[in-house]
Amino acid sequence: MDEKKLIEMAMDVRKNSYSPYSKFSVGAALLTDSGKVYTGVNVENVSFGATNCAERTAVFKAVSEGELKIKAVAVCGDSESITLPCGICRQVILEFGDKDTKIICANKKGDYKVFTLEELLPYAFTKF
Numbered sequence: 001m002d003e004k005k006l007i008e009m010a011m012d013v014r015k016n017s018y019s020p021y022s023k024f025s026v027g028a029a030l031l032t033d034s035g036k037v038y039t040g041v042n043v044e045n046v047s048f049g050a051t052n053c054a055e056r057t058a059v060f061k062a063v064s065e066g067e068l069k070i071k072a073v074a075v076c077g078d079s080e081s082i083t084l085p086c087g088i089c090r091q092v093i094l095e096f097g098d099k100d101t102k103i104i105c106a107n108k109k110g111d112y113k114v115f116t117l118e119e120l121l122p123y124a125f126t127k128f
């Protein structure tokens with residue numbers, strides 16, 4: 001599974017985003033170490049604190065299917081600039097990833113930049 005295919009899947013699922021408040025749709029595609037891909041979108045709520053990001057939706061779908069190891073996550077927002085995961089999502093990805101987990105951040109045209117999780121979450125709080 002290459003980076004571009006993951007981005008395509010993140011871009012495609014973005015159409016299912018439920019984002020009536022921010023109007024900022026986000027899609028994510030997560031690759032597990034078994035080779036399966038789980039997608040997710042942001043799901044907003046009128047009570048804003050109940051909103052869930054696309055990346056965490058994808059993580060929770062994977063974990064609920066028994067997948068506990070994340071190799072890469074692609075994220076794509078409705079923007080000219082690349083979309084980066086928020087701090088909470090970085091921490092949640094780390095729970096099932098490691099410092100080398102790839103975070104592939106794309107804009108709405110598919111241009112992208114790849115980071116390691118360690119680059120996006122240095123000096124992380126970990127269970128070790």
Ligand SMILES: [Zn+2]
Pocket residue numbers: 053054055056085086087088089090
């Ligand atoms: Zn987030």
